[in-house]
Amino acid sequence: xxxxxxxxxxxxxxxxxxxxxxxxxxxxxxxxxxxxxxxxxxxxxxxxxxxxxxxxxxxxxxxxxxxxxxxxxxxxxxxxxxxxxxxxxxxxxxxxxxxxxxxxxxxxxxxxxxxxxxxxxxxxxxxxxxxxxxxxxxxxxxxxxxxxxxxxxxxxxxxxxxxxxxxxxxxxxxxxxxxxxxxxxxxxxxxxxxxxxxxxxxxxxxxxxxxxxxxxxxxxxxxxxxxxxxxxxxxxxxxxxxxxxxxxxxxxxxxxxxxxxx
DNA sequence: ATGGTCGCGTAGCGA
Numbered sequence: 001x002x003x004x005x006x007x008x009x010x011x012x013x014x015x016x017x018x019x020x021x022x023x024x025x026x027x028x029x030x031x032x033x034x035x036x037x038x039x040x041x042x043x044x045x046x047x048x049x050x051x052x053x054x055x056x057x058x059x060x061x062x063x064x065x066x067x068x069x070x071x072x073x074x075x076x077x078x079x080x081x082x083x084x085x086x087x088x089x090x091x092x093x094x095x096x097x098x099x100x101x102x103x104x105x106x107x108x109x110x111x112x113x114x115x116x117x118x119x120x121x122x123x124x125x126x127x128x129x130x131x132x133x134x135x136x137x138x139x140x141x142x143x144x145x146x147x148x149x150x151x152x153x154x155x156x157x158x159x160x161x162x163x164x165x166x167x168x169x170x171x172x173x174x175x176x177x178x179x180x181x182x183x184x185x186x187x188x189x190x191x192x193x194x195x196x197x198x199x200x201x202x203x204x205x206x207x208x209x210x211x212x213x214x215x216x217x218x219x220x221x222x223x224x225x226x227x228x229x230x231x232x233x234x235x236x237x238x239x240x241x242x243x244x245x246x247x248x249x250x251x252x253x254x255x256x257x258x259x260x261x262x
Numbered sequence: 263a264t265g266g267t268c269g270c271g272t273a274g275c276g277a
Contacts, residue, residue: 011277012269036277038270063270064277114277122276154277208277209267252268252277 002236003100003262004028005107007150007223009035009206009253013068017045019247024052027241029257030072031098033109033150037066044068059109061091067109067151073099084132092129100262105231106140110151115172123172126154130181137226138188146231146262149190152206152253153224155182157192160201161221173222185226193225193258197238205240206253214245223256234261 006029010016013034024032032054037044040060049056054070059080069078075096082093095108112133115126133149140147156174159165168174186192194203204219213219227235237259244254 015269036269064275116277211267213267249268 001101002259003030003105004257004259005031005033005148005150005225006255006257007033007035007109007152007225008255009111009152009223009251011036011251011253012038013045013066014039014043015249016251017048019244019250021048021052022247023241023244023255024049024054024070027255027257031107032068032070033107034068034070035066035109035111035152037061037068038063039066057094057096059091059094065091065111067091067094067111069094069096069107069109071096071098071107076104082129082132083136085128088129093133100260102262103146105260105262106145106147108147108149108151110149110153112151112153112155114154115178118170118172118175126172127177127181130178130185134181134185134188137185137190141188141228144230145228146234146260147228148231148258148260149226150256150258151224152222153182154222155179155224156220156222157182157224158201161204163204163218163220168220173220189229190226191229191232193227193232193235193238194221196227196232196235199238203240204242205256207245209252223253225256225258227258231260231262235259236261
């Protein structure tokens with residue numbers, strides 16, 4: 001039996017419970033990495049999600065950011081925050097070790113900074129955050145074990161991953177410096193699950209609420225699974241749950257799911 | 263002709 005690992009930016013867990021519970025019941029992922037909870041532990045609906053069979057750990061923040069890990073198997077260890085800057089108090093990163101069917105593997109839930117407007121402190125923070133992520137991943141790679149860095153990267157990897165590349169030139173999600181930082185992340189020998197599974201262009205994971213982006217399919221592919229070599233070897237399926245964007249009061253992002261022999 | 267995004271939290275910011 002393979003393991004499924006999902007990532008989903010829910011854009012407020014409290015506002016999205018109807019969609020989240022429905023999707024978890026229907027799809028039963030072994031692990032779900034959630035982003036943009038927009039709440040602290042106090043407001044997080046632990047009971048309702050635990051009743052669906054999940055162990056839950058969150059790294060919360062009031063009003064903004066916030067990430068969670070949900071797992072059917074128990075957590076072996078959990079760490080909160082991305083190393084490399086003690087003054088960074090934004091809740092955008094957590095990771096855990098989880099038992100697979102055969103061996104343990106590591107999973108991170110990532111909410112990479114948006115970075116707009118450019119130039120400015122927010123863009124500087126984004127690029128610095130990406131460098132910190134690279135440094136941290138380099139350390140994880142030394143173990144030569146399977147791991148999955150799943151989340152909203154706020155990076156459009158290529159022109160085929162955006163409806164209108166011209167319109168996004170200069171945006172923090174699509175700038176050359178952003179591409180360079182993302183390429184550097186892949187350069188240390190991480191693999192995008194989308195690439196490993198021969199994903200086609202024009203498959204999006206986000207459609208803005210504004211301007212009728214969804215009905216016109218003006219989307220972006222910004223939610224990604226980055227895999228260590230040992231995880232890339234074991235991926236068997238990669239799916240973007242596009243239909244979820246059609247639901248009642250949807251998130252602007254949809255779930256992305258990888259299936260692994262782990 | 264008008265208004266045409268959502269969530270948090272109750273103004274205006276962040277995305």
